[in-house]
Amino acid sequence: MKKISLCLLSLSLFLISCTDEIDGLTFEKVSPVVSAPIGTVTLSTENLSDLFDSLSLREGPSNVIEFYYDTDFINLPVFDRFSLKNQQFANRIPFTSVGFTNGEMNISSPEEYNSFTIANKDLSDPAAELTKVNFKGGTISISQDKNFDHDLNTNVSFPKLTKNGVALSISLNNIEAITESLTDYKLDLTGSNGDTVNTIEYALNSTIIETGNSDTGSFTLSFALENMEFTYLEGDLKTYRFDDFDGQFDLGLPQNDFPDNIRFTDPKIELTAMNSSGIPFGFNFNGISVIEENGDTSLITGTYLEESQILNASNTPGQSAESIFMVSNENTNNLVDFISNIPESVYFNGFIEANPDTTVKANNYVTDSSGLSVSAQLILPMTGYVNNYAVTDTINNVNLSLSDDGSVSLENINFRVVSENAFPINIAVQLYFMDSTETAGNIVLDSLFDSFEASVISPAGEVNGEGIVNSATTLLSDISIDQEKYERIKTSSKIKLVGKLLSPGANDANPKSVKVTTDNYLTISLGLSAQAIIDPAKF
């Protein structure tokens, strides 16, 4: 046991003699460099669709992107202006017994009624010249009366009043009245020659049978057309003032975020008329005025006021004819200025005229659903210029200290920006680092860039004479923050971010317009390389 104790004691003494004292530790700092890609943002014209909530986006002529806003402002029925009047006519036919042969007498005669007419709310004279009517409802009643005592049988036929190709034929005996429905009957009003109007052709075939004693007399056939409704009218409905119109439609322009210094230089109001009647209409503006948010109203002037636009007639029942006309720079003097004022709505008034061309004979038709609608579309092609349009945002409660205890600080950081810009717009970004404590107020400690030129991180693509980008511009920028700058900005509590857009030539005395087309795009890639100083002693 003594030996063990001696051995362990020796060992302990040996170990104690091998122990070094360290009083106080000092820590070497480490300064790792980390490089990393942050990401890539690609902006295509499709991404502009949500730029303004109220405006939609589409590809316009020459691939130019355009915003638009739709509104209907005229929607008028046409058919209800016409109605079929109740109409009556009669035939009186004399009788003498001299005519009996073998106890019978036959009387036949073609007849016609040439005053079939309609009522037009907008025109009482001249009367419409009708050639066809298709009935949806109504009746035709025929009554026969006589003043002799022989038997009388009569057949009345209407060769041009047909249903499924079969002419209407009615037989009456002695004194009798018969009523037939006109539903689904088609009436040709062109008469026996086919070149008249408003004429109902019919034929009478009567047989008198010698069963009495009367030597003379007469019989009468009375016709009544009542409660008629049509599915189709055809003829010359004549020229008449159809309707006056006025109204107001919203333009849908964003009132708050639509920038002042963006100017759309090719705005348009496109009017599209859909006419499902066979009547051409003349469309005439008395005026278009823009109404601003504060109620100010301004008249858009120009030649459009002098032009009567033709709303084409439909050639085929059941179909509509489309007519488009434009209120644009071509026929106005001040549309660009007024649109730039971001009007809230547009007021319009004018009148519509049926068959405006009096030099030709009209061949109109109306169905029981014929109508006329006009819609307006505000179109803002992305043709124009932007002059230092600024988008600002503020990031509050910023803390640029990498660690609260100072254990990690920044030696330097380099933001690498690679931009490929095929938009005709220069993009500049500036950051202002601010101390906004209560005592300091809003003091700008430093900015990211020293000049506007330096802040253009994404120059516009190369623009040709038409304002269209020929080729994208690529730029690699290194944005460095050294330790000195970091020391200046690290107490920032707020960062104001300002993005500026400037189209080439926007600053010229006569600003140049550029066009945003469907193949424009912007790709911005961002990476960083940062060197931190880590002081383990401060952990």
Add this chain to the structure above:
Amino acid sequence: MLLKKYIFIIGAATLIFCAHKSSAQQEFTLYHMPVLSQSTYLNAASVPEFKVSLTLPGTSVFVGLNNSAFNTKAFVDKSGNVDYAKFVSSLKESNNYLGAGASVDLFNLRLKVANNFFSISSRLIHDTRFLYPQDLLGVVSEGFQDQYSLTGIGLHSSTYIENAVGFTRAKPDSRWTYGGRLKLLSGIANVQTNRSDLELNINNDNIYNYQVDIDLEVNSSVGIDETFTDDLGSLNSVNDYRNAVNLNRGYAIDGGVTYQHTNKLSFGLAVNNVGFINWGNYVRNYTSKFSTTYDGIVIEDFNNSGNNLDSVANHYQEVFKENTDTTKQAYQTWLPSTVFLSAHYQLSPKVRASGSIYTEFFRGISVGGTAGLNISLGKGIDFTTSWWYLRKSAANMGLGLVFKTGWVQSYIIMDNVLPLSFVNINDTELGINDLLLPYQMKNVNFRFGINLVFGRIKNESMLPAQGLMKRKDAFRKYLYKPTSN
């Protein structure tokens, strides 16, 4: 002249095994303690002191932790300067490691029959090693600017049961003693990172985009019959596992030889763990080879960019999944073989000095050197101390103590738990008071347990009665200190 020769032999061996690689768990002090039957785990030619040695289940345990880089010295110099960057620069580019191992004797019986010793043993062995490259830790001090490499990173872990039968021939009139062990291995679980090339290159001409090249192969196996179930999740009870167990088969051999050159000097050579395990049950081979780029978050749908971070993560998960194949091909792992080349010199009847060169073959070659001193203090007490050098670490001091009371032989071995130097750190600012730390220690191993021993081998039957004093027996083996009766 003779000394020069020995120096030459040792020097040549050192030159041959001049590489330093990662390794499995090492025990050095045990090698110099033939009094324990467990020494045959390291030297099959080791001759014990007792005719019968029995180890009951769970009564002998080994636990070891080691690493290639971490110790107090790596971070703090003796003036108190803490330099992480210097520590990182001291790491090897690859094949740094952290390891842990353990073994528990399930049974061990060794018997002397005539001039032969027969043994049968069983033990549960676990070894885990995590390999890491310099860049893994260098990211804190260096970051990554041009290139970042995790090539070589990997996990190697095995758990298996070693069942062995051994034989040692120790004929008194021969200069040679030799022995061997045949081992039947039953693999329980394994993870093997067969290949891990993970490279990240940074494009400094653009926005520092990453080019990532991955070539990865990881194998795993569990000792569960694949036909029993294809889903480990369905094993819900002990019975389920019991029915499913189908351990992976492996084989290994140990061999050792000792040559008694003079009555004081002997040489030994021990080769251990030459063998392998075929992992064929519940195998999964994960291979992934692809290149991809990372350009940051890519926002193409400008108006719907809310979940880009998620989508980026999902994208790369998908890329990894798409490029990762999972197969079920059996594979083989070799055990970490070790070689001890040793020389022993009997300084006195009770004191023996030893020196050895240790070489390990595991994903490369590791070479170290050991010096040991074995002292018999009498009354069943043996004291062994060792000093060893491995992997640039010289401060490795081991201690072994054996006590015998009646039939019970108790022991505790602590490899390099007693490093050569300590530092006592005080720093009032950091609130450190008298923090005593080993300065250079990287590894710590413990082996402790009890054996039941019977029948001390009488000197007359085997060895010179008076030990070194008997010149007439100069050429007889002197494998341990003979007790004087």
